[in-house]
Amino acid sequence: MAINLNNSEAPIRENRLGSVTGYQGSIKDLVNQAASCSLKNKERCFSQASACSSGCAQSYLSRIVDAALVVHAPAGCAADSVYSNTQNKWGEKVRNWQHRNISVITTNMIEEDTVFGAVNKLKETIREAYRRLNPKAIFVTASCVSGIIGEDIQSVLDELQEEIPVPLAPVFCEGFKSKVWASGFDAAFHAILTKIVKPPQKKTNKVNMINFSGSARNQIVETLGRFGLEPVFVAPYSTVEQLSQMSEAVATISICGTLGSYIGNGLEQQFGVPYVKTLQPHGIAGMDSWLRGLGVTVGKEQEVEAYIREQKELIAADLAEIREKLSGYKAVVGMGPSFGHNYIRTLQELGIEVIWGATWHFDPQYDNGEAPASIQNLAAADTDIPLSVGDQQNFELLNLLNRLKPDLYVARHGGSTVWATKLGIPSVMIADEYSAFGYQGLIDFGYRLLDAVTNRSLAKNLSKRIKLPYTAWWLEQDTFTFLEDEVI
Amino acid sequence: MSGYIEQIRHVCSLGALQSVLAIERAVPILHSGPGCGQKLWGAIGFQNGCQGSGYAGGHTVPCTNIGEKEVIFGGDERLRGIVQNAFNVLDADLFVILTGCTSDIVGDDVGEVARRFQEKGKPIVYAETGGFKGTNLFGHELVLDAIIDQYLRPAEAKQAGLVNIWSVVPFHDPFWVGTYRAIERLITELGLTPNIIFGPGHGIDALNKVPQAQFNLLVSPWVGLKNVQHLEEKFGTPYLHYPVLPIGPTETAKFLRSVGTYAGLEPKRIEKVIAKHEADYYYFIERSADVLLETRLLPRRFITIADSFYNLGIAKFLINDIGLLPETQYITDGVAEEQQAGITAEFQNFVDGITANVVFTSDGGAVHEAIRATKFRSRPLILGSSWERVLSEQVNGYQLSVTMPASDRLVLDRTYVGYEGALRLVEDIYSIILADFQ
Numbered sequence: 042m043a044i045n046l047n048n049s050e051a052p053i054r055e056n057r058l059g060s061v062t063g064y065q066g067s068i069k070d071l072v073n074q075a076a077s078c079s080l081k082n083k084e085r086c087f088s089q090a091s092a093c094s095s096g097c098a099q100s101y102l103s104r105i106v107d108a109a110l111v112v113h114a115p116a117g118c119a120a121d122s123v124y125s126n127t128q129n130k131w132g133e134k135v136r137n138w139q140h141r142n143i144s145v146i147t148t149n150m151i152e153e154d155t156v157f158g159a160v161n162k163l164k165e166t167i168r169e170a171y172r173r174l175n176p177k178a179i180f181v182t183a184s185c186v187s188g189i190i191g192e193d194i195q196s197v198l199d200e201l202q203e204e205i206p207v208p209l210a211p212v213f214c215e216g217f218k219s220k221v222w223a224s225g226f227d228a229a230f231h232a233i234l235t236k237i238v239k240p241p242q243k244k245t246n247k248v249n250m251i252n253f254s255g256s257a258r259n260q261i262v263e264t265l266g267r268f269g270l271e272p273v274f275v276a277p278y279s280t281v282e283q284l285s286q287m288s289e290a291v292a293t294i295s296i297c298g299t300l301g302s303y304i305g306n307g308l309e310q311q312f313g314v315p316y317v318k319t320l321q322p323h324g325i326a327g328m329d330s331w332l333r334g335l336g337v338t339v340g341k342e343q344e345v346e347a348y349i350r351e352q353k354e355l356i357a358a359d360l361a362e363i364r365e366k367l368s369g370y371k372a373v374v375g376m377g378p379s380f381g382h383n384y385i386r387t388l389q390e391l392g393i394e395v396i397w398g399a400t401w402h403f404d405p406q407y408d409n410g411e412a413p414a415s416i417q418n419l420a421a422a423d424t425d426i427p428l429s430v431g432d433q434q435n436f437e438l439l440n441l442l443n444r445l446k447p448d449l450y451v452a453r454h455g456g457s458t459v460w461a462t463k464l465g466i467p468s469v470m471i472a473d474e475y476s477a478f479g480y481q482g483l484i485d486f487g488y489r490l491l492d493a494v495t496n497r498s499l500a501k502n503l504s505k506r507i508k509l510p511y512t513a514w515w516l517e518q519d520t521f522t523f524l525e526d527e528v529i
Numbered sequence: 530m531s532g533y534i535e536q537i538r539h540v541c542s543l544g545a546l547q548s549v550l551a552i553e554r555a556v557p558i559l560h561s562g563p564g565c566g567q568k569l570w571g572a573i574g575f576q577n578g579c580q581g582s583g584y585a586g587g588h589t590v591p592c593t594n595i596g597e598k599e600v601i602f603g604g605d606e607r608l609r610g611i612v613q614n615a616f617n618v619l620d621a622d623l624f625v626i627l628t629g630c631t632s633d634i635v636g637d638d639v640g641e642v643a644r645r646f647q648e649k650g651k652p653i654v655y656a657e658t659g660g661f662k663g664t665n666l667f668g669h670e671l672v673l674d675a676i677i678d679q680y681l682r683p684a685e686a687k688q689a690g691l692v693n694i695w696s697v698v699p700f701h702d703p704f705w706v707g708t709y710r711a712i713e714r715l716i717t718e719l720g721l722t723p724n725i726i727f728g729p730g731h732g733i734d735a736l737n738k739v740p741q742a743q744f745n746l747l748v749s750p751w752v753g754l755k756n757v758q759h760l761e762e763k764f765g766t767p768y769l770h771y772p773v774l775p776i777g778p779t780e781t782a783k784f785l786r787s788v789g790t791y792a793g794l795e796p797k798r799i800e801k802v803i804a805k806h807e808a809d810y811y812y813f814i815e816r817s818a819d820v821l822l823e824t825r826l827l828p829r830r831f832i833t834i835a836d837s838f839y840n841l842g843i844a845k846f847l848i849n850d851i852g853l854l855p856e857t858q859y860i861t862d863g864v865a866e867e868q869q870a871g872i873t874a875e876f877q878n879f880v881d882g883i884t885a886n887v888v889f890t891s892d893g894g895a896v897h898e899a900i901r902a903t904k905f906r907s908r909p910l911i912l913g914s915s916w917e918r919v920l921s922e923q924v925n926g927y928q929l930s931v932t933m934p935a936s937d938r939l940v941l942d943r944t945y946v947g948y949e950g951a952l953r954l955v956e957d958i959y960s961i962i963l964a965d966f967q
Contacts, residue, residue, distance in 0.1 A: 087614035090592035093564025113628060113662035116534055116891075117541030117565065120572035123934040125575055126916070142919045146535040146894065152661050155634055166533040173535070173894055185562050186630045186661060189600060216562035217595050219629055432563070435588045436618055456567075456588040459581060508620075508875065510556070510585035515618040 042116060044234075044307045044408055049195050049211060051303065053219035053230035055082070058302075060068075060404045062220045065521045068398070071428055072420035075412055087234075087523045091401075091432040092454075093216030095182055097225030099145070102180045102212065102232070102251075104132065105284065109144040109176035113194060114184030118216075119147035122332030132254040132278050136460060144174040148188055158190060163197050171205050177281035178208040179233055188215035199318035208210035208281075210236035220432055221402045223299050223377065230304040233276065233284055234311065238284065241289040241312060248335070249287050249314070251304055257475035257482070262302035264332075268341040275304070288312035292338045294331065296474045297321060298379035298413050299404065302395050305409035318407070320414050321379060324387035325353070325360075329477035330414070346354050352480040363487035368392030370494060373445060373461075375399040375438060376453040382415035384451060385426065387477045391487045397445055398428040399438060401454065404432045431523070435460055440520045442466060448494055465504030469492040535894025536916045537572065538836070538861040538933060539701070542658040543629050544569045544665025547674040551699030553732030554622040556616055560608045560639060561629025563594035563728065565660070570700075571666060576915075577933045578703025578940030579842060583810045591615045592613070595631045597718060604637050612646060612653070622733040623680070626655035633659030647679065652733075654679035664721045664863040664891075666752045669698045673756040676736070678686060682765055684740040690743050691722045692792070693739050693766075695757060696748040697838050701934045707944030708774075710883045711749060715781070715947055719789050722756070740764045746788060750837035750875075772875060774842030777850040778810050778887040778953035779880075806948040813952055817959075821851075825963045827928055830854050830905065834896055834913035835932035838863035839945075841875055843931065846951055848879040855885035856909060861932075864889050914930055927961050 044051075054060035063083030064071060076078040088264045095118060102136050103110045112119040122145040129143050148166045150159050163181070170179055183194055183451050198209040210232040215226045250272040258274060287293075293308050293316045295301025298484065305316030319334035320327040329349055336345030371394045374385050381400035388395050406412055421425070431437050433454060440449060441459050450461035450468040458468035467491060471477075477486035501526060509516075551559040560565050561805035574580040582589060591614075593599065608626070615624060628639050643655035654750075656675035658668045694712055701706045706728050714725040724742060726735045744756040745768040759767035769791045775784035782803045789799035814821075815843050821827065831853050833840045840860050848851040855876075864872060869889055870900060876885040890896060897920050900911075909926040911917050915936040930938050931945070931954075938967055945954040 086610045087612060087618055088592060088594050089588055090559055090561075090566030090590045091563045091588070091594055092567045096564045115541045115570055116537055116664070117660040119534070119537050120540045120544075120568040122537060123572040123576045123936060126934045140919050140922070141538060142897075142916055146533050147537065149531060149534045149891075150661050151531045151663075155630075155661050162533070169533060173898070184630075185595075186634065189631060189634050216564045217600050218597055220563065220594065220596060222564065280532055387685065431877055432594070433588055455575070455729055456582060459587070460589070476643075508584075510589055510619050510621070512618060512620045
């Protein structure tokens with residue numbers, strides 16, 4: 042389904058892409074079901090707190106350096122700004138920038154606002170955000186409360202747009218609307234696409250690099266420089282002006298398929314900026330595929346091949362060594378779908394056997410109408426791998442890990458690895474999206490995993506002394522006892 | 530407190546889920562949107578002294594993850610299913626259902642769901658904590674009231690000398706474990722028997738003992754006053770409200786005398802405890818006085834941007850004991866108007882007639898604007914949260930995070946309360962000053 046920029050809202054992933062948060066089976070089965078349109082979501086009659094779209098949208102937008110974010114919600118919905126501020130400082134440190142506090146201001150809705158509405162409060166807050174923070178754009182996020190009481194954010198912004206000379210962009214990311222929190226990234230990018238990005242004035246050698254904190258920034262600048270290209274890191278740590286010029290880029294690439302789908306395909310469909318829809322650049326096959334995809338797009342195939350040859354030679358000896366050290370280890374992967382699929386492949390490149398993959402949701406297709414390259418790649422392999430989909434439901438993961446007892450648990454998203462560690466399983470959390478980035482990154486990542494399995498004392502000691510919060514009954518049940526057909 | 534807020538320093542009522550987790554083997558069940566929990570524990574837990582999931586927090590907390598269907602058709606049925614399965618899946622002594630905004634607006638009958646389980650003898654209570662109702666400190670009071678109303682039963686007899694202690698809000702105060710322990714030790718030294726429901730080793734047994742207490746001791750500017758009044762109504766337990774978090778020798782001695790006198794203890798006994806601690810405290814202060822006094826780096830003026838507990842407690846210590854002077858003090862925990870006068874009065878009452886200007890606001894952005902516009906004649910000491918690290922660079926100050934969000938600190942059992950606590954605060958402040966130029 043093509044991206045429609047005439048609507049003020051991006052449809053949620055469940056409706057737009059057929060995404061699911063409940064599934065148990067295997068990679069090949071999942072891909073077959075998706076291809077034959079027979080994939081049906083499953084629900085759970087027990088669930089634990091997961092995450093929501095507004096968290097994703099806000100944490101992403103609040104790190105644009107000269108934009109302000111107005112959160113139209115009770116105070117708690119802006120609680121994630123604390124985490125975002127810490128995250129922001131990490132990215133500033135990577136860049137040697139001076140620290141700033143992120144510009145987030147909440148309307149702080151209270152009980153009477155839920156009865157009488159808070160349109161005036163919203164106006165007052167936007168005006169104050171403009172006066173106080175001097176932003177180049179203001180994003181206004183919706184919330185469960187603003188959504189349920191029917192606040193007309195769009196009209197408020199239309200009205201204020203006449204007095205405030207910077208773009209005012211609504212972001213529809215109400216938490217109750219989607220179980221797939223990545224819908225919040227789409228809401229954020231929809232706001233950027235509709236209110237910030239301008240039609241191209243010229244073509245440049247810039248490449249939109251869709252990512253989070255950008256720790257591999259220097260490396261990417263250098264690599265792309267060899268192909269005569271210049272990366273612009275989007276959207277955190279970019280300026281509103283840089284975002285407005287995304288339409289002028291020669292290509293868009295992304296560190297994460299889940300994150301990049303909406304903006305990458307949106308820029309391609311709306312402005313003709315090609316989106317590289319390959320594997321993500323984790324490990325060797327990922328980096329090969331990603332660079333070749335970019336090379337074809339910009340007509341630099343030969344330069345890319347030369348670079349790939351050179352880099353592979355550089356790591357050949359190290360790779361053989363770390364593969365030998367890690368071969369035989371068994372791992373379980375728990376991540377968002379793009380990272381999950383790409384890291385399953387990456388761990389296999391290190392000689393590790395992945396015995397289960399758990400992803401936080403699954404997109405049967407991206408916004409170009411095709412299944413993600415990363416899952417197609419896994420499905421084409423000889424061996425099938427068991428796979429489950431759940432919105433980070435720890436009770437299932439713990440039951441599963443307790444049964445499988447892998448040597449390693451590799452996860453992304455906070456609040457997951459600690460539970461595996463309590464089971465005595467050494468765990469590695471991928472906080473940095475550029476872990477295992479490309480060739481040298483794979484070697485560094487391999488040594489990180491080796492360190493994790495070399496000294497297991499913390500996991501061992503902790504597991505001996507703590508009691509898990511689960512009943513003995515639950516740990517004996519089938520992992521997917523509570524997964525049931527969706528009642529519509 | 531109902532206006533806009535930049536740089537949040539408290540969250541919403543639902544943040545009280547962390548107060549439930551502070552009771553050993555108690556588990557909150559959220560009837561809320563899917564992201565509420567993560568945002569709230571992120572702010573007042575993980576990003577506040579690195580307080581992690583513990584026994585059953587973080588993504589272990591059961592939640593209905595309300596979606597569009599529950600908004601349209603109501604969420605009672607989903608809640609009932611989740612609660613039923615929570616009893617099967619999780620090993621806990623008490624469950625507390627907490628509602629979020631969505632459920633409170635849609636009007637789910639959560640009380641009815643809870644009552645069905647209560648009738649079957651299940652240990653469960655509910656509190657309607659929709660985020661729009663107030664702060665997490667207010668939510669903390671709602672949760673305690675829910676437990677008092679729906680769980681506690683009158684005691685057969687009161688136990689002489691048993692004192693329930695109510696003070697800082699768990700997790701919101703990153704030092705809460707150490708602080709409750711410090712108060713517990715002081716009360717024990719007086720010869721009384723402290724009873725605290727929060728923190729390791731207490732749990733449901735401590736909770737069950739609450740109605741047996743001789744009196745309730747509230748050490749708090751305002752949070753919890755409603756609860757001790759409620760306990761008095763329900764169980765006839767009198768209470769002592771001590772409004773200042775006792776940090777340092779002057780305030781802690783005053784605190785011990787107040788509690789001891791209220792409990793009818795012999796003055797000699799109280800004075801013995803005080804004398805022992807003062808001797809120890811002044812051994813260290815005497816030894817470090819050279820550095821405290823003779824360094825040209827000694828800050829003369831301090832600003833506190835913190836909740837009322839720490840604002841008042843630190844001001845009393847730094848002014849009455851350490852000899853510093855207050856700039857404007859910013860109180861950020863959304864203190865209700867009717868409570869503000871009492872707190873302000875405490876800031877008019879320091880040694881040598883010193884007073885402090887107090888501003889009540891939750892809007893950190895406005896506070897920063899005001900501080901940037903202040904003319905300082907020496908480098909100010911800024912006691913606040915990690916939001917102040919940037920501000921401190923801008924105004925050339927010294928900064929220490931003592932309040933939510935303290936994302937730049939790992940806090941385990943540290944406390945600033947009492948005599949030893951005050952020594953820790955002096956260590957932390959002057960270590961920052963000494964490290965600043967080295």
